[in-house]
Amino acid sequence: MDENKFDKIKDVKWESVSDCRGEIKFKNNRMRSQVRKLFKGVAFILIASVSGAVSGAYIVDKKYSDKTYTPINQSLVETKDGNSKDGTASLPKNAVTKVAEVVSPAVVGISNSSEGFFGLQDTGSGSGIIFDPNGYIVTNNHVIEGAAKLTIKFSSGKTLRANLVGADPRSDLAVIKVDAKNLPTAKFGDSSKVNVGDMAIAIGNPLGEEFSGSVTAGIISALNRRIQYGGAIYKVLQTDAAINPGNSGGPLCNEAGEVIGINSLKIGAQQNAEGMGFAIGINEAKDIIKSLMTNGKVSRPALGIYGQGVVSEEKNIEGVYVVQVVEGSGAEAAGLRQADIIIELDKKKVTKSDDLSEILDKHKIGDSIQCKILRNGKTIEVNITLSEVKEKNR
Template identity: 75%
Template structure:
């Protein structure tokens, strides 16, 4: 038999003894092979399905076991891929939250206490910023002005007595100190980098300790605003972050948690103004704070006059009318008299009283400046040696 024919169905016949015929029928081996392959395929599919189901259940159990609601966990806890998990408490915090957590511990409440008929009483309160871990705190002068006793309440709730290191009424800044070490501090930033529209975050105790640590936010509304308050000209940052009595002395921060200003003034409701808060820019405050730390005061050059802006259409004159000359000042020594009108100072035209401050801020005590004045219809130039500011009670 030909081996090549084994795969075919072939009938074999033979003769029986009785003369009859026998017959054997062979099955085709090729068909039997197809059946075996079909059975193997079905088995493979079943095994693959079972294996896939087991593997999928394992992966789901490992990856999403934390993504389930349980009686003890009603919030969905998300997990990251590759086994790195992030729980709800680790979700990225926004800038305001970070600033509150970073700067908040360095903000204190300050009480201005005075002795009265019923003993020591609070006559005012405000906020302050710890800028040195050894207990040095920056605040506003008006917060501690006239105080018989100053107390500080830390963010931890602890209350300490404070001493006044120095104060400066003109800038409305002061430095006080508590007897403590390793206190949390706030970082002073660079207010020259501040832009209109930047995020502004104020922290303080508006309306007293009951609202201690309040955080408000807004934007920087304007830079280098010049406002007059209590007879003094201030250069401040303007913000629409809510600043109320009690916020005075607290920080105005950028979104990095750096102090860009010290909250100081607020236009009151009598002007029907809302959303207008002010802060002394930190770049101006830095040098004043250093001077208060070093000397307990701020020394500034001073002409030695009190006056006001004036415009005379009759004589076509605009300048500063001198109401009073301070005895012992540089102006008095140079022969300046009341009723004189200052037209120029240091070769720069003077049209309003604020111009004098701008010019003097570029000089130091002992400098000599040329002053052009109008007196009785004539103009003259005199040299004035700048003296130290001597505050006058008015």
């Protein structure tokens, strides 16, 4: 074989091998480059993640360093200002919360003890409102009626004995006093500005001291209700705020924390009439409270008669039949007699005793008032000077 040809073949093979080696070397370099890029990408992602976490932690620490989340209830708890530890400090206070904070310190519990077979016995309880820092408290007459001992319990838990200043059964109001100074007081509002639908908040001790300081809320349901209860007539505010027996004497407040009424009764319970509570309008109570503090009683104008509503068989005559004329009264001076029938008073028709009371409430002692009576089939007009007449047995 020709050696030159062999050399040529050998050269060709060698070149082919050389070319193959060169190709393999090129592919290895490219794989290494891809691996390097992969590692760089992973490293970049790791660095970015760590950097983001550090930055986020820094921002959170700066903005929320005064708050933390409890692992038990996951609620936000204030830790710096000390306002709350139960997670509610960041919530805005509503009207009921604000009124309760302002008025509750001026609301007291009243325990009534009277003489019994085994000595002093608890006969009832109710609520009261401190309206004067020198110890004056207003409550309901039925809360303190017949009491031999009155015990006052303050919102702080302190107890004091109280003395009766004055009571008025007709309005169901009474003023008592404790020997204390600088007491927290409630502010009286203006019940004439109350509207149906306004918020109403009641505070008191329903069902006794066990539930002292209870707060209920609702709305004003009606104005100027005339309610007859226990032989008396009340001009009251009606509310659907829950008012139970122990609430008697406690405040009914408006959204501003002003007392607009004194909770007095809850009638209709026998008929399962829920959501019907009543409070004496504070404007009605102010003059009575002032009179009780000054005189220990309320002086009201009176005609000076005892009477009852009558209607004739033909129903053509209605009025108030005079059962008795009080001696020394304005009615006696004007010539009224037993068996007279009052058909008009102050130029207003009357058919029952309540009508007389409503008219007299608009006058004062010493006023002269026109009265039309029916006597033996004849109509007579007289003027009666109103005077204060003491009650006496009929």
